[in-house]
Amino acid sequence: xxxxxxxxxxxxxxxxxxxxxxxxxxxxxxxxxxxxxxxxxxxxxxxxxxxxxxxxxxxxxxxxxxxxxxxxxxxxxxxxxxxxxxxxxxxxxxxxxxxxxxxxxxxxxxxxxxxxxxxxxxxxxxxxxxxxxxxxxxxxxxxxxxxxxxxxxxxxxxxxxxxxxxxxxxxxxxxxxxxxxxxxxxxxxxxxxxxxxxxxxxxxxxxxxxxxxxxxxxxxxxxxxxxxxxxxxxxxxxxxxxxxxxxxxxxxxxxxxxxxxxxxxxxxxxxxxxxxxxxxxxxxxxxxxxxxxxxxxxxxxxxxxxxxxxxxxxxxxxxxxxxxxxxxxxxxxxxxxxxxxxxxxxxxxxxxxxxxxxxxxxxxxxxxxxxxxxxxxxxxxxxxxxxxxxxxxxxxxxxxxx
Amino acid sequence: xxxxxxxxxxxxxxxxxxxxxxxxxxxxxxxxxxxxxxxxxxxxxxxxxxxxxxxxxxxxxxxxxxxxxxxxxxxxxxxxxxxxxxxxxxxxxxxxxxxxxxxxxxxxxxxxxxxxxxxxxxxxxxxxxxxxxxxxxxxxxxxxxxxxxxxxxxxxxxxxxxxxxxxxxxxxxxxxxxxxxxxxxxxxxxxxxxxxxxxxxxxxxxxxxxxxxxxxxxxxxxxxxxxxxxxxxxxxxxxxxxxxxxxxxxxxxxxxxxxxxxxxxxxxxxxxxxxxxxxxxxxxxxxxxxxxxxxxxxxxxxxxxxxxxxxxxxxxxxxxxxxxxxxxxxxxxxxxxxxxxxxxxxxxxxxxxxxxxxxxxxxxxxxxxxxxxxxxxxxxxxxxxxxxxxxxxxxxxxxxxx
Numbered sequence: 001x002x003x004x005x006x007x008x009x010x011x012x013x014x015x016x017x018x019x020x021x022x023x024x025x026x027x028x029x030x031x032x033x034x035x036x037x038x039x040x041x042x043x044x045x046x047x048x049x050x051x052x053x054x055x056x057x058x059x060x061x062x063x064x065x066x067x068x069x070x071x072x073x074x075x076x077x078x079x080x081x082x083x084x085x086x087x088x089x090x091x092x093x094x095x096x097x098x099x100x101x102x103x104x105x106x107x108x109x110x111x112x113x114x115x116x117x118x119x120x121x122x123x124x125x126x127x128x129x130x131x132x133x134x135x136x137x138x139x140x141x142x143x144x145x146x147x148x149x150x151x152x153x154x155x156x157x158x159x160x161x162x163x164x165x166x167x168x169x170x171x172x173x174x175x176x177x178x179x180x181x182x183x184x185x186x187x188x189x190x191x192x193x194x195x196x197x198x199x200x201x202x203x204x205x206x207x208x209x210x211x212x213x214x215x216x217x218x219x220x221x222x223x224x225x226x227x228x229x230x231x232x233x234x235x236x237x238x239x240x241x242x243x244x245x246x247x248x249x250x251x252x253x254x255x256x257x258x259x260x261x262x263x264x265x266x267x268x269x270x271x272x273x274x275x276x277x278x279x280x281x282x283x284x285x286x287x288x289x290x291x292x293x294x295x296x297x298x299x300x301x302x303x304x305x306x307x308x309x310x311x312x313x314x315x316x317x318x319x320x321x322x323x324x325x326x327x328x329x330x331x332x333x334x335x336x337x338x339x340x341x342x343x344x345x346x347x348x349x350x351x352x353x354x355x356x357x358x359x360x361x362x363x364x365x366x367x368x369x370x371x372x373x374x375x376x377x378x379x380x381x382x383x384x385x386x387x388x389x390x391x392x393x394x395x396x397x398x399x400x401x402x
Numbered sequence: 403x404x405x406x407x408x409x410x411x412x413x414x415x416x417x418x419x420x421x422x423x424x425x426x427x428x429x430x431x432x433x434x435x436x437x438x439x440x441x442x443x444x445x446x447x448x449x450x451x452x453x454x455x456x457x458x459x460x461x462x463x464x465x466x467x468x469x470x471x472x473x474x475x476x477x478x479x480x481x482x483x484x485x486x487x488x489x490x491x492x493x494x495x496x497x498x499x500x501x502x503x504x505x506x507x508x509x510x511x512x513x514x515x516x517x518x519x520x521x522x523x524x525x526x527x528x529x530x531x532x533x534x535x536x537x538x539x540x541x542x543x544x545x546x547x548x549x550x551x552x553x554x555x556x557x558x559x560x561x562x563x564x565x566x567x568x569x570x571x572x573x574x575x576x577x578x579x580x581x582x583x584x585x586x587x588x589x590x591x592x593x594x595x596x597x598x599x600x601x602x603x604x605x606x607x608x609x610x611x612x613x614x615x616x617x618x619x620x621x622x623x624x625x626x627x628x629x630x631x632x633x634x635x636x637x638x639x640x641x642x643x644x645x646x647x648x649x650x651x652x653x654x655x656x657x658x659x660x661x662x663x664x665x666x667x668x669x670x671x672x673x674x675x676x677x678x679x680x681x682x683x684x685x686x687x688x689x690x691x692x693x694x695x696x697x698x699x700x701x702x703x704x705x706x707x708x709x710x711x712x713x714x715x716x717x718x719x720x721x722x723x724x725x726x727x728x729x730x731x732x733x734x735x736x737x738x739x740x741x742x743x744x745x746x747x748x749x750x751x752x753x754x755x756x757x758x759x760x761x762x763x764x765x766x767x768x769x770x771x772x773x774x775x776x777x778x779x780x781x782x783x784x785x786x787x788x789x790x791x792x793x794x795x796x797x798x799x800x801x802x803x804x
Contacts, residue, residue, distance in 0.1 A: 010438050033410050036736070037422055037738075074633070075472075205655060206440070232474075249476075
């Protein structure tokens, strides 16, 4: 059998999925730089510092505890739940999709008393419902998913902040699919615990989950009565490695940190606001394009749409899986389908990080048109691409946005 | 500040640490191959299968549940503890160093009733002590660290297997620092749950923890009364992704999986026995060398020494940290110091994976001699290198071992 396991020979994909996104050649190059040990003086005094400096800028925070966890974004959810929560603590979790449901599930596994506050898929949770659910309870955390990438709904963080303040709770926000692609302001809001993933708008490979913990949340971690149930995700001990002491905790994936450093550097070279604007602009062009084709965004309220990933309803009579396969086979473009209850009902197209470029908006619209036509869907010829071109032409500061 | 964060420019280190080890150019090349998505048909039908086929060969198992966890080796410890253990379960953990202590700590965090069975650092836990500790208890798991890399003691797996059988317990073995560098035979022994790290004898970058779960342990996982406390490390749900269904669980670090695949391919190209023999031979040459220099291996019983990492007592009057710094500055060689109670008392030298080569044995001995001499340690000139050369010359099948 082994004879058949030859040299790795990947296809040349454009990844327009809810993550991972395709990454820039500079990020590949950094990732494959000569590896050093996690205790190497150069690594602990230079690279780790630099990653933390850049990461604080991207999170807009001065939080001491700010570093990438050695895990996927879901590991970030786990760290954000198991660290502040102890058995019996009250947690209000806004649930409006797969990833926010995951947050509630993880909080339950941490033995918290979890009250899920739900919204129909495609909507944000009503902050008023959170307020009501918290009444009379000693709520420890309010958890919300900024960009629920299973439905592509963006939730209004500031409103939950107000509710959390009224309830005396800390606010935990999942920014896995939004950081660097939409405004997130950890110190401004403030968000007590915020985490992300590297493989989305940040433009790095998957495998790390950057997290930041504010002073108030840190105080909660320090005054726990019991040990955090997860050793691996215990933030205060992990922080001994990422903190001044640089005390060994576990061995991080050095090449991923190299890659992440370069991706962060590119975000800050562009500028955070410019990165948000690029995502916003390409998102709107894409929306204009799919609507001109005759497709419907799954999220009906434009104010609640993520700028990084867009869910599209699969039209009546169209085989969604077949279209995805054609996109892949004919154009080497990967888009995603729906998760859980939305399986077979939506496509999800991620245009973020390095892939948030005008050329990709035009290309994916053209490819969609071709694949839809082949299934007999009546597409006004070239309408999607034309609408996006029109949008770009009308957008000011065109040179600033790729 | 950002202006100072320039292009990544790592020093060119030879990593002779307890991990990570330096990796082969082929592994770098595979790692930086064009990334695809974790749901890409090529990835799920080809790459994942191939990784699992190769990994089963390296573990010597046909276990269905065999895949790399998206975490460092310590994540493997956590997965191996939190999956079989439920609140109140009895766990006997052999503790003879930092990593086995970590296993006990994690089992406690999983709310098991943990009985640590200890041995002095530098020794293996006496299987008789495990037997005694288990008497009259309904023991669910016996946990042991095959290569306790904090002390470089190798424990005799088969003997704990016998005890576990007598107690009706499953056997969980940490092979983070030994797999592919010393004989491990998951189905032969058998080991019920076995896990490793990629950055040691396997020759890949850090960031993944391969694990395998036998039928008996799988039955325990399936008949749990409560959910696994960790969502991230829940093996049965993760196995929905790595199993036939390929159902999304979390996004793994694709480039690390590329790299790991190539490293596994190289292990099997060489052959597992040849890899063990290479590590054994280079270990013995290194031991001959340090003894000729006048240094003492920390593990006094040769039968209990790991073949992948060797701890050396820091001689009276020598500044261990200063020597490490000189090795790094003058020769670009990283070796490690001691952890916890062994800090300042030992050095640890890893010669494993791609770094287990004759040239590295000779080089590190020469560098040690130079650095020791500079601190006034009386070294018989060239004795270490000479002893290793003699060992190599006397070793048969010399061409088979690099």
